[in-house]
Amino acid sequence: MTPDRALRTAEVIAVGSELLGSTRLDTNSLFLSEKLESLGIALRAKSVVGDSHDDLAAIFRQALNRVDVVVLTGGLGPTDDDVTRDVVASVLELPFTEDASIVAWIEQRFTRRGMHMPEVNRRQAMVPRGATVLDNPNGTAPGLFIEHDGKAVVLLPGPPRELQPMFDRLVAGPLGARAGRERIYRTQLLTTGRGESHIEEAIQPIYSTWRTETPPIETTILATPGQIEVHLSLRSDDAARANARLAAARDSLIAVLGDTVFSLDGRPMEQILGELLRTHGLTISAAESCTGGLLLSRLTDVPGSSAYVLSGVVAYSNQGKIDLLGVSPELIATHGAVSEPVAVAMADGIRTKTGASFGIGITGIAGPDGGTPEKPVGTVAVAVIGPDGGAKVRTLQLAGSRAMIKFWSTQAAMDIARKMIVRDEAVRRR
Amino acid sequence: MTPDRALRTAEVIAVGSELLGSTRLDTNSLFLSEKLESLGIALRAKSVVGDSHDDLAAIFRQALNRVDVVVLTGGLGPTDDDVTRDVVASVLELPFTEDASIVAWIEQRFTRRGMHMPEVNRRQAMVPRGATVLDNPNGTAPGLFIEHDGKAVVLLPGPPRELQPMFDRLVAGPLGARAGRERIYRTQLLTTGRGESHIEEAIQPIYSTWRTETPPIETTILATPGQIEVHLSLRSDDAARANARLAAARDSLIAVLGDTVFSLDGRPMEQILGELLRTHGLTISAAESCTGGLLLSRLTDVPGSSAYVLSGVVAYSNQGKIDLLGVSPELIATHGAVSEPVAVAMADGIRTKTGASFGIGITGIAGPDGGTPEKPVGTVAVAVIGPDGGAKVRTLQLAGSRAMIKFWSTQAAMDIARKMIVRDEAVRRR
Numbered sequence: 021m022t023p024d025r026a027l028r029t030a031e032v033i034a035v036g037s038e039l040l041g042s043t044r045l046d047t048n049s050l051f052l053s054e055k056l057e058s059l060g061i062a063l064r065a066k067s068v069v070g071d072s073h074d075d076l077a078a079i080f081r082q083a084l085n086r087v088d089v090v091v092l093t094g095g096l097g098p099t100d101d102d103v104t105r106d107v108v109a110s111v112l113e114l115p116f117t118e119d120a121s122i123v124a125w126i127e128q129r130f131t132r133r134g135m136h137m138p139e140v141n142r143r144q145a146m147v148p149r150g151a152t153v154l155d156n157p158n159g160t161a162p163g164l165f166i167e168h169d170g171k172a173v174v175l176l177p178g179p180p181r182e183l184q185p186m187f188d189r190l191v192a193g194p195l196g197a198r199a200g201r202e203r204i205y206r207t208q209l210l211t212t213g214r215g216e217s218h219i220e221e222a223i224q225p226i227y228s229t230w231r232t233e234t235p236p237i238e239t240t241i242l243a244t245p246g247q248i249e250v251h252l253s254l255r256s257d258d259a260a261r262a263n264a265r266l267a268a269a270r271d272s273l274i275a276v277l278g279d280t281v282f283s284l285d286g287r288p289m290e291q292i293l294g295e296l297l298r299t300h301g302l303t304i305s306a307a308e309s310c311t312g313g314l315l316l317s318r319l320t321d322v323p324g325s326s327a328y329v330l331s332g333v334v335a336y337s338n339q340g341k342i343d344l345l346g347v348s349p350e351l352i353a354t355h356g357a358v359s360e361p362v363a364v365a366m367a368d369g370i371r372t373k374t375g376a377s378f379g380i381g382i383t384g385i386a387g388p389d390g391g392t393p394e395k396p397v398g399t400v401a402v403a404v405i406g407p408d409g410g411a412k413v414r415t416l417q418l419a420g421s422r423a424m425i426k427f428w429s430t431q432a433a434m435d436i437a438r439k440m441i442v443r444d445e446a447v448r449r450r
Numbered sequence: 451m452t453p454d455r456a457l458r459t460a461e462v463i464a465v466g467s468e469l470l471g472s473t474r475l476d477t478n479s480l481f482l483s484e485k486l487e488s489l490g491i492a493l494r495a496k497s498v499v500g501d502s503h504d505d506l507a508a509i510f511r512q513a514l515n516r517v518d519v520v521v522l523t524g525g526l527g528p529t530d531d532d533v534t535r536d537v538v539a540s541v542l543e544l545p546f547t548e549d550a551s552i553v554a555w556i557e558q559r560f561t562r563r564g565m566h567m568p569e570v571n572r573r574q575a576m577v578p579r580g581a582t583v584l585d586n587p588n589g590t591a592p593g594l595f596i597e598h599d600g601k602a603v604v605l606l607p608g609p610p611r612e613l614q615p616m617f618d619r620l621v622a623g624p625l626g627a628r629a630g631r632e633r634i635y636r637t638q639l640l641t642t643g644r645g646e647s648h649i650e651e652a653i654q655p656i657y658s659t660w661r662t663e664t665p666p667i668e669t670t671i672l673a674t675p676g677q678i679e680v681h682l683s684l685r686s687d688d689a690a691r692a693n694a695r696l697a698a699a700r701d702s703l704i705a706v707l708g709d710t711v712f713s714l715d716g717r718p719m720e721q722i723l724g725e726l727l728r729t730h731g732l733t734i735s736a737a738e739s740c741t742g743g744l745l746l747s748r749l750t751d752v753p754g755s756s757a758y759v760l761s762g763v764v765a766y767s768n769q770g771k772i773d774l775l776g777v778s779p780e781l782i783a784t785h786g787a788v789s790e791p792v793a794v795a796m797a798d799g800i801r802t803k804t805g806a807s808f809g810i811g812i813t814g815i816a817g818p819d820g821g822t823p824e825k826p827v828g829t830v831a832v833a834v835i836g837p838d839g840g841a842k843v844r845t846l847q848l849a850g851s852r853a854m855i856k857f858w859s860t861q862a863a864m865d866i867a868r869k870m871i872v873r874d875e876a877v878r879r880r
Binding site: 042054069072314315388 | 470474480481483487495497500508509512670672681738740741742743744747749750755761762764766767769773774803804816817820856
C-alpha cells in the first residue's frame with residue numbers, strides 16, 4: 021500500500037457480449053470519461069469484452085499494470101454469464117465471503133414484489149475481502165470499491181440508471197479525495213452559420229498562444245450537424261484562477277466570432293431562441309415546405325414552448341402553399357416554389373393568419389431528387405419576418421443528406437430570428 | 451505461416467485520443483462487428499486507445515495473441531500523433547520502405563487542389579515489408595493488410611466514409627476467403643404497439659425451442675423508442691439451408707405477433723407507411739398539436755415523400771385549431787383540447803382542407819407540465835380518418851420524456867394508418 025500516491029490515470033472496461041454486437045454501444049464510458057476527467061483523472065484507454073473469464077482477466081490485468089484506476093462496468097448479475105466479480109477477485113487473489121446484509125437487501129427487494137429470491141442471486145452478495153460495498157437503490161447488483169497496491173478498482177452495474185447515481189454518490193468522493201489537487205476545468209461555446217475551417221482560421225491565432233502558457237489551455241473544435249462547438253479545458257489546482265482564465269479565453273474568442281456564437285452552456289438553438297422569445301414576450305409561427313415540420317418540431321421539443329409557439333403549416337405541395345398560406349399562384353409561377361419571394365410570402369401568410377410576432381417561411385429542395393441546374397439539391401430559401409414587419413431572407417446552398425439539409429435549414433431560420441432579437445436588444449441598449 | 455488455418459475471431463482497436471473524451475463514440479466498431487460477423491468471424495473484444503505508442507503496442511500485442519484478425523482504425527494520418535503504422539511495424543518487427551506510387555498518388559491529390567504536398571505526408575507512404583496497400587479514393591491515408599503467422603492485421607483510416615468502402619471493396623474479400631465456410635445469417639422483424647414484456651411472453655415459448663436445435667438460432671429482443679426489434683441469427687456453412695430455417699422461424703413469430711409486425715427489413719415506420727401510400731396511390735395530411743410537427747417531419751424524411759404527403763398544420767394553440775383547422779370552439783369547450791372528439795375534428799379538418807386520402811389528428815400533453823389528475827402528462831388522443839371516411843381514434847397513456855412521448859404518438863398514428871391499408875388489402879384479397 022502506498023496511500024500517498026495520487027490517482028492520475030484510468031481505464032474503463034465494459035463487460036458484456038451484447039456490447040460487442042452491431043446494435044449496442046457502450047455509452048457508460050462517455051459518462052465515466054467526463055466524471056473522471058473532472059476529477060483530474062485522465063482516461064488512457066477503454067475496452068469492451070464479452071462474458072469470457074479468460075479474456076476479461078487478461079484485459080483487466082493489463083489495465084491494472086498501466087493505470088491507477090480501473091473501472092469495470094456490467095457483468096455483476098446473478099448468472100454464470102456474469103463474470104466480473106469472479107475475475108477481479110481471482111486476478112487480485114482476494115478470497116470471497118458472503119455478505120449477509122446484501123442477501124437480506126436482495127431478499128427484501130424480491131419480497132416487495134411478492135416474489136422469492138432465486139438461490140442464484142446469492143452470487144451478488146459475494147464480496148472480495150477488503151472491498152467496500154456500494155449499495156444500489158435502483159437494482160439488485162451492488163457495486164464494489166477495492167483499494168489494491170495504491171490503486172483503485174471499481175465495479176459498477178451496467179444499466180446507466182444504476183451506474184450513474186452510484187458513481188456520483190459513492191465513487192466520485194473517494195476517488196476525488198485521492199486524485200491529487202489538480203482538476204480539469206472546462207468551458208465551451210457554440211457557433212452556427214460558418215464552416216469549421218472559417219472558425220478554425222478565425223480563432224487559431226488566439227488559441228495557439230494558449231498552448232505555451234502554464235498550464236496550457238487545450239482547445240478542441242468539434243463539427244456537429246448545424247453547429248461548430250469550441251471546447252476549452254485547463255488542468256489546474258486553483259479553481260478560481262482556472263475559471264477566470266477560461267472565462268477570459270472564451271471572451272477573446274467571442275470578440276472575433278461575434279454573434280455567430282449562440283450558446284455558452286451547450287443549450288441547443290431551439291432552447292436559446294425559445295428563451296429569447298419568452299423573455300421578450302414574443303411569439304412565433306412557421307410555414308415549412310422542404311423541412312416538412314422539423315422546425316416546428318424542434319421549437320416544440322422545448323418544455324414550456326406552448327408559451328411562444330403559436331401554430332404552423334407544413335405546405336409540402338404548391339396547392340398547400342396557396343390554400344393554407346394564401347401564397348398567390350402567380351408568384352409561384354413567376355419565381356418558382358423555391359424562391360425568396362415565395363419564402364417571404366409563406367412567412368407573411370403564416371404570420372398574418374396566426375398573429376405571431378415572428379413568421380418564418382422555408383422552401384427548398386432537400387433531395388436526393390428534384391434538383392435542377394439553376395436550383396440544385398440543397399437550395400433552400402429562408403425568410404423571417406420580425407415583430408416590426410421587416411423581412412430577412414437568405415438563399416442557402418447546402419450539401420449533405422436529406423436529413424442534414426433539413427436540419428441545417430431549420431438551424432439557419434432560427435439563427436436569423438435569434439440575431440434579429442439580439443441585435444434589437446443591442447440597439448436599445450445604446 | 452500456417453495458411454490453412456481459418457480466421458474465426460477478431461478484435462477491433464480504435465486509435466485516437468479524441469475518442470477517449472466524453473463527446474465522441476467509436477462507431478466504426480459497430481460497422482466492423484456486423485461485417486466481420488457476417489463473414490463468420492466473431493468479435494471477441496474491442497478497445498479504444500489514445501495516440502500513445504506504448505499503450506497501443508501493449509494492447510495490439512495482447513490482441514494478436516488472443517485472436518486471428520486484428521483490425522486497427524485511425525491513427526494513419528501524416529503527423530507525429532498518428533502512431534498506428536509505426537506501432538504495428540515495430541510489434542511485428544517489419545522494416546519500412548517508402549512506396550513511390552503512394553507518394554505520387556498523394557502528390558496528385560494535393561496538386562488537383564492547387565497545393566503542394568507537405569513533406570510530412572510522405573509518412574503515409576511508408577509501407578511495412580510484405581503489406582498489401584489498400585488504396586483510399588476518399589482520403590490521403592491508404593490502408594494496409596498484413597498477413598502474419600497465419601493471422602491477419604488490417605489498418606484502416608478512421609473517417610467512416612473512408613473506412614467503410616475500403617473494407618467492403620478490399621478487405622471483406624480476402625478475409626472472407628480465409629474465414630472458413632461458416633457464416634452468420636440474420637433476419638429480423640420490427641413490431642410496434644406492444645411492450646417488450648408482451649412480445650417476450652408471446653414468443654418465448656417459440657424461440658426457446660430453437661436454442662437446442664443444431665445449429666441453434668439465437669434470438670435477441672431489443673427495445674428502441676417506439677418499437678421492439680426481434681433479431682434472429684444462425685451460424686452455418688450452408689447458406690440455402692440457413693436462410694430457409696431463418697425464414698421459417700420468422701414466420702412462426704409472425705404467426706403469433708400478427709400485424710403488430712410492421713417491418714421485415716429494418717425499414718422504419720415512415721418508410722413502410724410511405725411505401726404503402728405510394729403503392730396504393732393514396733395521400734396523407736396531418737394536424738398536430740403536442741407532436742409539434744414531428745409526424746410530418748418523419749413522413750417527409752423519406753426521399754420521394756412529396757408524392758404522397760400533401761400538407762399539414764401544427765396547431766399548438768386552441769386558436770390555431772379553430773382558425774387553421776375549423777375545429778369548433780364549443781367542441782374544445784365541451785371535451786377539452788386533449789380529447790378524442792377534438793382529435794377527430796382535427797383529422798377531419800386537415801383532410802377536408804387538403805383533399806388527402808388520410809387525415810391524421812394528434813392532440814395531447816407531452817409534458818413535463820400541463821397534466822391534470824384526469825389527463826396526466828402522456829395522455830394523447832390520436833385520430834386517423836381513412837380513404838372511405840371512416841375514423842379510428844385511440845387515447846394513449848404514454849410514459850417517458852417529452853421527446854419519447856412525441857415520438858411514440860407519431861409512431862402510433864402512422865401504425866393506425868398502416869393497419870387500415872394492410873387490413874383493407876386483406877379484405878380485398880378474400
